[in-house]
Amino acid sequence: MLAGLPAEIGLYASILPLVAYAIFGTSRTLAVGPVAIVSLMTASAVGEFAAGGTLDYLTAATVLALLSGGMLVLMGIFRLGFLANFLSHPVISGFITASGLLIAASQLRHILGVPGGGNTVPEIVGPLSGQLTAINPVTFAIGTGVLSFLFFARKHLKPLLVAIRIPVRPADMMTKAAPILAVGVTVALATGLNLGARGVALVGEIPQGLPTFGVPAFSVDLVSALLVPAFLISVVGFVESVSVGQTLAAKRRQRIDPDQELIGLGAANIAAGLSSGYPVTGGFARSVVNFDAGAQTPAAGVFTAIGIALAALFLTPLLASLPQATLAATIIVAVLSLVDFGAVRRVFAYSKSDFAAMAATILVTLGWGVELGVIAGVALSLLLHLYRTSKPHIAIVGQVPGTEHYRNVERHPVLTAPELLSIRVDESLYFANSRFLEDTIAAYIAERPDVRHVILMCSAVNAIDASALESLEEINRRLTDAGIGFHLSEVKGPVMDRLEITRFLQHLNGNVFLSQHEAVNTLTSGGLPAMSVPKP
Amino acid sequence: MLAGLPAEIGLYASILPLVAYAIFGTSRTLAVGPVAIVSLMTASAVGEFAAGGTLDYLTAATVLALLSGGMLVLMGIFRLGFLANFLSHPVISGFITASGLLIAASQLRHILGVPGGGNTVPEIVGPLSGQLTAINPVTFAIGTGVLSFLFFARKHLKPLLVAIRIPVRPADMMTKAAPILAVGVTVALATGLNLGARGVALVGEIPQGLPTFGVPAFSVDLVSALLVPAFLISVVGFVESVSVGQTLAAKRRQRIDPDQELIGLGAANIAAGLSSGYPVTGGFARSVVNFDAGAQTPAAGVFTAIGIALAALFLTPLLASLPQATLAATIIVAVLSLVDFGAVRRVFAYSKSDFAAMAATILVTLGWGVELGVIAGVALSLLLHLYRTSKPHIAIVGQVPGTEHYRNVERHPVLTAPELLSIRVDESLYFANSRFLEDTIAAYIAERPDVRHVILMCSAVNAIDASALESLEEINRRLTDAGIGFHLSEVKGPVMDRLEITRFLQHLNGNVFLSQHEAVNTLTSGGLPAMSVPKP
Structure with missing residues (x-):
């Protein structure tokens, strides 16, 4: 129904x-x-x-x-x-x-005993307010009665039954049977008092x-x-x-x-x-x-x-x-258990973009219906994901002292050398962020006149598409013009397989190193010098 | 025009x-x-x-x-x-x-001197075939004449001028002025022979x-x-x-x-x-x-x-x-230089998904017009990108001997231990691939009964969204039930910042290690044992 x-x-x-x-x-x-x-x-x-x-x-x-x-x-x-x-x-x-x-x-209209319909909250709730005078009192009594009973049963019936010494398992089953009890009682009432004739919808x-x-x-x-x-x-x-x-x-x-x-x-x-x-x-x-x-x-x-x-x-x-109000009350109690505002709060705390997609889904579903709600949620979550990947996190990295591990200079005390710029880009390189990478490297180089070698640490680069390949060619061209070496490190197998079928590796003025540590060792002839300053 | x-x-x-x-x-x-x-x-x-x-x-x-x-x-x-x-x-x-x-x-219809129009290849070319008998011969002569002259000038005029001892710079300018010459000559012809009266469109x-x-x-x-x-x-x-x-x-x-x-x-x-x-x-x-x-x-x-x-x-x-045929011929020669089938071939060799987006753009533009062409290209390239990230490359990694570097066991000769499963997932974890990760880890564990610890190496994980966080919780629950430790390594700063505001790190049955090497050292109490077999 x-x-x-x-x-x-x-x-x-x-x-x-x-x-x-x-x-x-x-x-x-x-x-x-x-x-x-x-x-x-x-x-x-x-x-x-x-x-x-x-x-x-x-x-x-x-x-x-x-x-x-x-x-x-x-x-x-x-x-x-x-x-x-x-x-x-x-x-x-x-x-x-x-x-x-x-x-x-x-289902509210069945509880109130008034006509209505609609697929969105404005469509459903709007007409109800004008019909408060048309409420059928018997229907309303049955609806709110069943509703109260079912909410009570859901929260308190089982503890109550257990308290009067009924074992847990039967108490559990009796609690679950509460809607059946409501149906039985209201059917009996409707038949006995001939409620159909009093305007109660059956x-x-x-x-x-x-x-x-x-x-x-x-x-x-x-x-x-x-x-x-x-x-x-x-x-x-x-x-x-x-x-x-x-x-x-x-x-x-x-x-x-x-x-x-x-x-x-x-x-x-x-x-x-x-x-x-x-x-x-x-x-x-x-x-x-x-x-x-x-x-x-x-x-x-x-x-x-x-x-x-x-x-x-x-x-x-x-x-x-069976009064329709009974049915409506059981539906309301059942579906309200689907409503989870706690999840909304948790998602808000964890991720603003996930929250935006969730909020859009809820608001559009309530205001414009279920179909547009799903579409809006999916579209917004995809767009926000793409937007995020179009402006990736890019870190300058240095060596964690005593290890062969390289981390962000802004978060860890690490060793660096002024002539070496090691950049880790935290995203696959594809059309949406390839220009961003070009711009970022150009800006880093402009700020650091001592740099002789740029190492692009590719541990987080899971793919390089045709647009990004052109950007890498462009970066290589610009660095070559400026007399700066351009190297890659930690390029993954599947990415390297792709690069090998292009001319990029021949154009590249530097080398591809298996690990970042090997790259640094080779380019500084034997590790970072003792005078390199640990950064905070 | x-x-x-x-x-x-x-x-x-x-x-x-x-x-x-x-x-x-x-x-x-x-x-x-x-x-x-x-x-x-x-x-x-x-x-x-x-x-x-x-x-x-x-x-x-x-x-x-x-x-x-x-x-x-x-x-x-x-x-x-x-x-x-x-x-x-x-x-x-x-x-x-x-x-x-x-x-x-x-522009073909101006060369032929027949009426026409349309915004797609079928609309433009379809009617032309029925009008071959209506071709205006004078217009056609002017059109093809200018066309041949301009193609000739583009390819051969400059070498020819240089061969007859004209210096390079003036030869270059004269070549570029070829369309102006064509305009001048055909305007003179049209005026002198009163071509307008002979049905040549001016x-x-x-x-x-x-x-x-x-x-x-x-x-x-x-x-x-x-x-x-x-x-x-x-x-x-x-x-x-x-x-x-x-x-x-x-x-x-x-x-x-x-x-x-x-x-x-x-x-x-x-x-x-x-x-x-x-x-x-x-x-x-x-x-x-x-x-x-x-x-x-x-x-x-x-x-x-x-x-x-x-x-x-x-x-x-x-x-x-000025005959419209002259104008049409100059337009044709100019725009055909935009056509670059070499790029299509290069993209095909490098990436099939980039090629698919390119081919869709070309075909839809030719067959259904410029607007749908752009929309189809953008939509397809985004969808293919999302599809790729929904099934990320996942590698089991081991230690490159003599280094602290860990790589794919299938591509490099590396050290592993049977009780340790180190998995590197090559993608940010988000809604489109979170279930895929759950399934993959479940499958790996099912195949390897000796595994006591799973280390998820997060060097390529640039973000973890709310859906992926739930998946990690689920993986942790399942591994805990199976008596297997679950650890993370090389989690990036921005990702770690996020995880720290959730309860996940308290639920996690294992630890978060700064580097993969530290994780392996700790979990095997002092490095991979001597008996661990280098895999091919």
Whole structure:
């Protein structure tokens, strides 16, 4: 219902997709199915195309699952699992926090018993303020009652039960069953007091039976409108699923294969699309239940699917009288546990650029929706990374006395010689920083008239691209004109292999040394002289 | 005329902009004015908005100059000169080659004397084949004649003149004057034989006088349609101009300031926009003439402006009878010198990813136009760079015998000990590669049951972001569980500063060593044992 779909669609999405993942996936404990964030993204994607609840809306959600499944399978075949690495931890964490807040906000109207909708905080919250007079008091009482009970249960129920001498394990299970208790009590209340007639919104009739199987009717317009959302749902769903899968696999010293996971998730989504479902992915809560219950093989997924099929056949009438406010309250309590402001604080303390990406993700997600939120976060984190590498840290180094180790003259007491300038550039040399290196070396030389040799210590240079090669040629030309030797030291194997196929090494007026120490020894004929002054 | 504008607009764009640049720019020899590539980009941008030659077209070109000027000034104020660094050499070189080919192709119709147009190779060449019967034979004769003469002059005229005992310097000047000779002869032919009446397209009347000064009439629609092209013209023009400026400045050991250059070029473009001109930038050919003539101060630009103003006032009638075919032939010969297939070959040999970015730039520019060409080149070069850093080179290292230097076991004969695993990761640790590092270390450990200590040698790690910090925590947790010590060595100052504000160093089960040698000495209690086997 979070996705704006009838309740039975959620059940349908929990049957065949589980079987498909059991066949193609690699995790032994991952449980796929509808999850909160993907549901929210589905609502946002489909909502722009069709009005909620209509047949078109249903078709669009199904087509979205098919598209997303096809993309995931293709990404798996082309081994594009690495794409998920471009979603940084702060962006993922910010996105989850913002989605939790968005989902909670979207459920407020069910607690208040007023109409509403929307995919961003302004869209959701704006209309609510004008409807405070239209609040249904009974709905509001049920909603806030369940909400208070669930928050209480989460924080205090287990200690309380343990205090009255109930053993820890049953106390734990009773605490986890609190939402079921809330559902039971409010269903009984709604039936007994006939609350439906008093304007309390109920879940209503859920059709009994199994999903129909078939390809949804779709148009080219629909498909092209859903391409971008389907891609974002695929990537976000994959990242969520792989994170859960890897965390659980590591606990048992097992491994999962990200590229095969793409195919497993893709198969699950295609199964969802062909059986009247909507996009699914591996969820944290359901996977942990699976893991705790001792699932050892993919058969656990198949048994779950059978259980849900039986529920769809026989148990749905029990939920017809469930107040929507109860459902909203359980959703709010569940998703608010995703909100992690502590992570925001920690990231702020550690890295301002990571924090910027995280803050952008949160703000854009809340203000402009989930799709733009992910895009803004990824784009900003990549741009900030590139900006950083375009102005690398460059240190002048000297010898740590008594060792063959060379470190920054500004941080360590080291030996140097005035005729020798040893520069360590702390970045791979590529187009974004090659001009910066030219400028920096030119400035150093201008300040130090005694310098006869420049040694570029390449221990941190992991690649030299065509642009940087031209810059090195240019630096060599300028130093040669000025009568200064230009040498390289500690050039790594893969970088040296590249340089050897160019003419640069023939143009170079100096030498390439295996180590910085060898370079200094050779150029000062036997080590740094005794009179060289240790710098602070 | 390459920009699809009347000839006098080119003159107008060569008066006030030169004065504005002389006031705000930093190069002493750079000559701004209309250049081929920016003209082509102008034609492409404005052509989509208005039909060539109409008043709207003129207004759009003027507004484009104003917009571009405003953007350049803003970029200068916000010190965004570094943005130009993201255009790699291969992308720039590929873009110039493709633009040269495009411009040459666009001039073919003037040589043939047939109508046409278009901004991409398919658009330009497609219609030509259907018009081979409509070729104007006199135009064709003039075009091919001038073309042959100019190609001959470029290759053979100077040696020929020297062979008949003309001194080198006058021979050089006479060679450079070949286009003027071609213009003079064809103007005389056109006037004498009244070629205009025989269907030969002439340049026609160019209004005598100075540009009118004022803000062009523009609409919001026009401005928003031109925003993206104006940005691309600004960046490409800036890169071209700064390259020329830096090359010439380096020859005289002078320096230019890229951020101030942005303001200088911005002022020049605003001046162009206010005086009926179109976008300008620093051009290579005209700047070299300036440099060779001995320009030492910005006053050279002011004198050039005065000369062109006088030409606009008094010399334009002389060009009315110039055949457009002559003009087209001189353009073709000039721009084909920009085409550099040698650079494509060199880049291919050096780096396949640089070559991919270059090839994409060339193909997209030729097939889909200059704007998409630049965008495709920049996007692809950034993506390939990020892809490379997401799967970094990781080496297991050992001690080079007799030194304190540690290198890759697969490339050098080095000493190792079975209980010690020294890993050097050749990349900054950030979100795109943090999971890769986790996986690699897990795989190494699984293969080596004897390992008791892992030393991560961080000489090439220039930054650790929040995602990578979480990965290091995770690696530390897993190694601790497995009873293996986890140590860092050669952590750089800026990276260490960051780590010290986190809890990671308290969680770390091992130590941080200043040098790899110190780490090995400490963990093996006094150096690698004698029985350790040198590996090939």
